[in-house]
Amino acid sequence: MYLIWLFSCVLLVAVSGNAVPKDEEDLPDLKWPKKYTVKADKMSLTAGWVEDMVYWRTTLNSRVDYNKGAVKKYSAKPRRKSAFRYGVKYMIHPETPDEETIIFVCKRTNGTIFSRIGLEHILPDEDSFERVGTEYLNENKVEKFSYNTVDQSTDVRQTLWASYIHATKSWIPVKYEKIEFDTWLDLLNKHDVWNFYNYETDFDDDVFNVDKYECEDTKQPDEMVKLHKHPADKHIRNVDPENKDHVNHVFNAFKKNHKKIYKDESEHEMRKKIFHDRLRLVLENNRKNTGYKLAINKFADRTPEEMKRYTGLIQQSHRESDTHPFPYTKSEVEDLANNLPKNFDLRDLGIITPVRDQEECGSCWTFGTTAAVEGALARKNGGRLYRLANQALIDCAWGFGVSGCDGGFDIAAYRWMMEYGLPTEEEYGPYANREGFCHIENMTRTYPILGFTNVTPFSAKALKVALVNHGPLSVSIHVTDSLSLYKGGIFYDIECTPTSLNHEVTVVGYGERDGDEYWIIKNSWGQTWGVDGYLHISTRDNNCGVTTEPTYAIF
Secondary structure, eight states, X not given: OHHHHHHHHOOTTXXXXXXXXXXXXXXXXXXXXXXXXXXXXXXXXXXXXXXXXXXXXOSSEEEEEETTTTEEEEEEOOOTTSSOTTOEEEEEEEEOSSSSOOEEEEEEEEOOSSSOOOOOOSSOOGGGOEEEEEEEETTEEEEEEEEEEEXXXXXXXXXXXXXXXXXXXXEEEEEEEEEEEETTTTEEXXXXXXXXXXXXXXXXXXXXXXXXXXXXXXXXXXXXXXXXXXXXXXTSTTOOTTOXXXXXXXXXXXXXHTTOOOSSHHHHHHHHHHHHHHHHHHXXXXXXXXXXXXXXXXXXXXXXXXXXXXXOBOOOSSOOOOSSOOSOOHHHHHHHHTTSOSOEEGGGGTOOOOOOBOTTSOOHHHHHHHHHHHHHHHHHTTTOOOOXXXXXXXXXXXXXXXXXXXXXXXXXXXXHHHHTOBOBHHHHOOOOSSOOOOOGGGOSOOBOOOEEEEOOTTOHHHHHHHHHHHOOEEEEEOOOXXXXXXXXXXXXXXXXXXXXXXXXXXXXXXEEETTEEEEEEEOSBOTTSTBTTEEEEEOGGGGGGTTTSOEEEEO
């Protein structure tokens, strides 16, 4: 059932039209030519980012340019009579030593007998795919190919769309989709989509020339003693939490993976006890059919007091009135909710910036509100997305009742943004994980909001209507021990209190899986937490308080 949900929620890359019966004409086997170039946009639908690339390839060389040519990667296959008999790879990227100068730095990696360097690929291996029919993609007829693999813990579904050009007797790639599902944890690992264009089979081989760069050799690691790292949750499925040797082994692996260093033996034992309790919680949950999975992560040895530094919401005893009332009556919400799509995700519309990590600064209140303002601004200006500087709120909004890294709340952030407006991160500076000197007066441009709206509380339908028409929304939730260790699935915790709120996050969508509806929440704990930084939480019973006090910004 998860694939039904996945395909229905992909708005930007959805196939237009309906599948038609398999074409009867005799087409040759799918095969890419020995020489070609193609442009591509890669979208990660789980992580919420888009990457552009240009690719060139011959039988001996490949080159990929990323981010409009800022980063370049060259590879050459091993050649017996070459100075690089085991292959060679060049990585070129820009560096800015001062405000005006940009230099390109080139690093060369030579292959070894233990680690030969091959060509880079962005098109999938065509030999593995089987033709399954014909479809219409963007009103053009294309052939559809499929390749699925399943092992003990992973289910990988790959779909490729390509057109056959009779005049040139060649296949042209159009779109490629890869979905990776963890069958043991019962959750989606990755969902990536590539859209291809400007495909050609002729170009000047001079594109592989790196002579203009001064390339330095990188130091090769000892290939015979590679360290293979695996996620901690892959190693704990058979752990006995009452076996001291098991606990010691997992705790040591946790310390190594997360680079944990404790000041003395007393702290070490305290952290180990907390970790042991979290380990029991993870194992107990994952051996039940709860619908979601937990994992040992960076929070597994943190005290409740320390976790306040990873949240930071100061809950207000009296909720301040909004500047713009919610524009829908109860009956209008009912009517509108009946016509909403079953799945909706603002990441597909390109108005959500990548997930960030607030680290040990209690600044969640700035991340939740800044994402809401970024989305509202993008809606206003035709979809153009700016990354706005939440650091400005940390530095400057003290006079509105907040305390920088010691916490704050959404309405104070909105009030400050009404008066001053948020600058871009490019001009103000990036997030610093600490307070800094306010320099908002030095900005050439800011984006002040007109006001904010409090959505009807405790109403999932009102939240959905607001999300579709005005989102993303800033919401407050209650973080429990289980939620801090969330790994995937649809979260539902009876320990959550919908009125005891301590963390500010952003609702970017909603969906349904096997009849269970959920909110898609953008968190501020980095992309390694949860599902690429996101939380899928059940809409039932206002779990953890998602609908208690949602707000959105107005331009």
